[in-house]
Amino acid sequence: MNYILGWSIAFLIGASALNVAMANGEGRDQALTRFVVPMLFGASLLVLWEGITRGLNVPGVILPAPSAIWETFQANLGTLREDFVQTFIKGALSGYVIGAVAAFAVALLVDASDFLRRGLLPVGNFMAALPIVGIAPILVMWFGFDWQSKAAVVVVMVFFPILVNTVEGLRATDRMQRDLMRTYAASYWQTLLKLRLPAAMPFIFNGLKISTTLALIGAIVAEFFGSPIRGMGFRISTEVGRLALDMVWAEILVAAIAGSAFYGFVAFVESLVTFWHPSQRRK
């Protein structure tokens, strides 16, 4: 058998064995172990990938090796940064913020009226089932080629998860907690600020976390349907056509890093805001 591939498989097996040992060993609850184990696993997957592409001579126009992707990544930092700003900062982030704020406002509205809630939520669930790939061309037609239409797609994508979670969260207080407020003759706003919003935070963050990955994907895909000549989605689709697969994967790498970092950031804020929640307390 091919020796490069053989070595990479051997590495995978070795790393897995090491992981098993670490995960079940003495320091299994240490932060370092928690970090090293997944990293090692990821690294062994990369090694396997490298082994397959090299060992089996997979053409670079089909699947480039990680090393080639890394080289391209380093050589094109400028382009990647420009695309990142266009797609992530302008498109995804602004859409995410607008969508979250809008969803939040509508949730308060919906929550204030039982009628609206029972009317809007089923319709909302139906709308959430619309595949965004279909909405994207329409929104590009409506909002133009630049980041605004990408932000619009992101707004549509993140709106419903946040709305549904917020509405659910605002109803998450138990009867006793609400009755307590009533015995104080607290006003609507007092109850909202002091009880229902804090209690809703774990739910709201659930929606916000789901939406981070949706936002990035939405912004990238929307660029397929028309864009200026920069942006991660633009680059991916263009470079596929040019068979520059290494560049495509470099963009995907950026997307994965940005997406994970975004997710991690929101999760971090969550841990600050909902420090009191049992799911956060254990650690």
Add this chain to the structure above:
Amino acid sequence: MADVALANHARGGAVGAGLRRMSAALVPVVVVVAAIIALWYVACVPMNIKEALTQAERAGAVIDPPSAIERRDASAIGLVFRNSDHIGATFGQERPRLPAPHQVGQELWNSTGDMVLRGRAFSKRSLIYHAWVTLSATVLGFAIGTVAGVALAVGIVHSRVMNMAVMPWAIASQTIPILAIAPMIIVVLNSIGITGLIPKALISAYLSFFPVTVGMVKGLRSPDAMQLDLLRTYSASQSETFWKLRLPSSMPYFFTSMKIGMAAALVGAIVGEMPTGAVAGLGARLLAGSYYGQTIQIWAALFAAAILAAVLVGIIGAIQGVTLKRMGMAR
């Protein structure tokens, strides 16, 4: 006396209660839908006014302002007020920016019900045919995704290494814009001899496995310490613990995550259809509509997709209802 009256009242209530509950659920939805449709019609006017005016101009009408170039930068609302006699034309365009609700409804009917009536339910122009094509990829992908998701969850719950090593990457995997690399996936799979339904199904499986994994990990871990300890006092084995405790108590989570997974699988199938050469399916239909600027057709396909999703999720919901009821978990 009073008791009799009360009993009567109760009985009357029981009969009426069902109806009342149904209408209580339905009325708000109907009102909201009506409001949305009304808003939609209103929105059609400014959205479509420019094209309506351009067409009227071509037909010889005098428009204010007279040239399309000037109108390009004018506000749509302003144009509506200055040319209010052309509002009617915004509801019947062939390629509207925003088709009116009745246009979408008409198109939906033409490509579904009407087709059935004419016995051509499975012709290429029928949305039923395209929905069917999408459905097969969705269901296959959903099945693969669910099995993979459950298997992964079982692994994560039972193995510390899996939990530590795999979970972070499962999250990271979802940040990869699969939609963007779907075409490449199809080519790569083609190159190792996998073609046809499977590539589409694999893309939808990729999107649907994650919610299932996350939900099932939660579900399989939902038994509390006491429930687990009970089995330990019986010296139950791991597999007995799985079959008799973990699996049954994960059922509510299982169904909830399947609903999300199903919706994701449908999106995956549609995305998978777009670059496979746009042969057939709702995704191909969306793309074709987009390619030829047939907005009405796009909207019809969009609604068909949403209806399909609603039906699929509804089916899971029904199975959930029956299963949980038989398991005594629905109250």
Add this chain to the structure above:
Amino acid sequence: ADEVTLQLKWVTQAQFAGYYVAQDQGFYEEEDLDVTIKPGGPDIAPAQVIAGGGADVVLDWMPSALASREKGLPLVNIAQPFKSSGMMLTCWKDTGIETPEDLKGRTIGVWFFGNEYPFLSWMSKLGIPTDGGEEGVTVLKQGFNVDPLLQRQADCISTMTYNEYWQVIDAGVTPEELITFKYEDMGVATLEDGIYVLEENLEDPEFVDKMARFVRASMKGWKWAEENPDEAAMIVLDNDETGAQTETHQKRMMGEVAKLTAGSNGALDPADYERTVETLLGGGSDPVITKEPEGAWTHDVTDKALN
């Protein structure tokens, strides 16, 4: 029968009538071929498909085929049914555009995905930068349709003589409202819709023979389509799985496509090739290809097929 899989560059439409006709009329069968025609799509790169083994032979535009070649995928043109280019820029006349010089400061829709090279070469020849501003053009990655023009999001968009142009017309725009710049007329025409295979396969005489038969049957299909445009359009329509194409549009497209295939017997004219390469090499600061390609075409197949 020998099996052949053909990957098209775009969705099923009269642009590919010759192949569908050859299939439908049994021309392939006569040559003892069993041909599978795979429609393309907006994100299908034929070069990638052939690299992945998903097809034996692909249709591609020469600029992107040559670019692939430089990327290390040795595509070879074995036949060229399209003699002339159908690409053009379609602009609103009322924006005041009359000559290519007037494009400065405008917003222009361009197809990417490997189809942007002719435009970039043209601009570089005109000396107009493509990064926006007063003196340059603002380039948009045009989507799949002509909406950017109709919605006036762009002053000009890319169109094909046989397809998108007519979609603009179908949307109610009169030809008088428009001004077009054909790449043929601008002297920057590049070859479109050629038949490409992998270089290594050509070392196998059996494969060359198979391709000869394929090209012969396909050209027969093309000539049949040129003579019977309406029937050809109907054949295409029958093969359209999406059910989205219309008869009028396909018939008209067939008529226009026939004009482009008219001058070709299938063999690549080396002069056309030279002109394409020259255009591409003149691509300015970011040229499509950096050096004169070698072995990018061959007459081996057409010699066999046509003699």
Add this chain to the structure above:
Amino acid sequence: MGTMETGMQTDSLEAGTEAAAASPVVIEARKLDLTFQTNDGPVQALRDVNLTINKGDFVSFIGPSGCGKTTFLRVVAALEHPTGGAITVNGMTPDEARRERAYGYVFQAAGLYPWRTIARNIKLPLEIMGFSKAEQDEHVDRVLKLVDLEGFGGKFPWQLSGGMQQRASIARALAFDADILLMDEPFGALDEIVRDHLNEQLLELWDRTGKTIGFVTHSIPEAVYLSTRIVVMSPRPGRITDVIESTLPRERPLDIRDTPEFLAIAHRVREGLRAGHAYDD
């Protein structure tokens, strides 16, 4: 049996009213009815409940699960509205009294907000009622001392044991000076010793402040130990079956519970309770 009970009820009730005629009436319920509409038919949570509570009374409610103890307390606090009869609190409707912030309510579980420290939990009603910052701090200090929780103001609820949480929740109810304290099984989740300790402290507080207290419990000794009056209730429909006046002195050391007098009252409560208890569950 039904008639006997009714007779008993009316008797004791009137007795109660007369006995304490001196102090002003705080809560007065007349022919109170409350029926919940549920999807398997109506549930009569309260039927024909008559009760008068005077200022400074310590009234315990005891009875099997589902007899309407909680419901009655909730009606008093205007958290539930009766479907029949009349109730006044300080001469007003319960809703008006609520808006006057006449109640401190202690729920069965501590019900502290987990995102607030103990001190900020106690501040919650003060913030809502618009006390100044300085007043807030002062009140918090006072009640924390009262329930033996000095130094724990900065901790979060989950960092405290169940007993401490329960005390914090009592402190919260005491932080603003409500005349009426309604306590729904406040010590249900505590062990006997802590419970005894809190019982002692509660008695002391009551003695010192002269508050009117409504107290729900499942424990007969607790009810007897604490109350000036014990209301025994019975379910389906929820009604009062006995009202027992305590003959114990106001000053009650813990070992009063071993005296024959105490045991006699406890015995009567147990009998009343058993009579109303249906063994069909």
Add this chain to the structure above:
Amino acid sequence: MGTMETGMQTDSLEAGTEAAAASPVVIEARKLDLTFQTNDGPVQALRDVNLTINKGDFVSFIGPSGCGKTTFLRVVAALEHPTGGAITVNGMTPDEARRERAYGYVFQAAGLYPWRTIARNIKLPLEIMGFSKAEQDEHVDRVLKLVDLEGFGGKFPWQLSGGMQQRASIARALAFDADILLMDEPFGALDEIVRDHLNEQLLELWDRTGKTIGFVTHSIPEAVYLSTRIVVMSPRPGRITDVIESTLPRERPLDIRDTPEFLAIAHRVREGLRAGHAYDD
């Protein structure tokens, strides 16, 4: 104080061992230590616990929250492993005894699986222990009768009241013939009347079957009423402070609770409890 306690403990313990020397030893703990490692340092849940339980004993464990009652029961059932000392169950390690299926464990809450009917909940241990279908049915019928739940086998747990659920969970523990019954506050969530009723039934069952029972409770009367021996524990670190032998006869009607003998034992338990109770929580 500390020395006094220790002395007391050893004394009573030895007394206990000697008194019941006739029947065979079932559980024997010697110098048992158990320390939990938590993120704010180690918690000594059990320290130097010595206890001998003979066949047929009914031993109650009482003590403030966190004194290690549950932990001790869990150590006996091999759900927790001691960090020091030795414990044998029927002469084996707890783990071996567990594999021999020597225990029936009743948890504080009923803990029935909601997706199984009452009968199938009771069958659960039988399925796992590989009883035949016929045997399973037979056992289920027997224990359902034992806890007065005939005819409820087909119901789901949530269709039953709390008291009935608790009885079902006891039935589940009785379904296979474990010698040792470990019950952790089984009646904690019930009201006094239902509790009395179940207490009576439990005593009767114990009397009839001669099982060895370990029973955790917070209620002094309950502990006194039920036990042959009462183990008083105290927290931080969790240890035994007193072991009280009951002088009550085996036959115990409910009103034995009003007898002076009963009250004397209760008083001693209360005193022991109070001594060990730290007021710093």
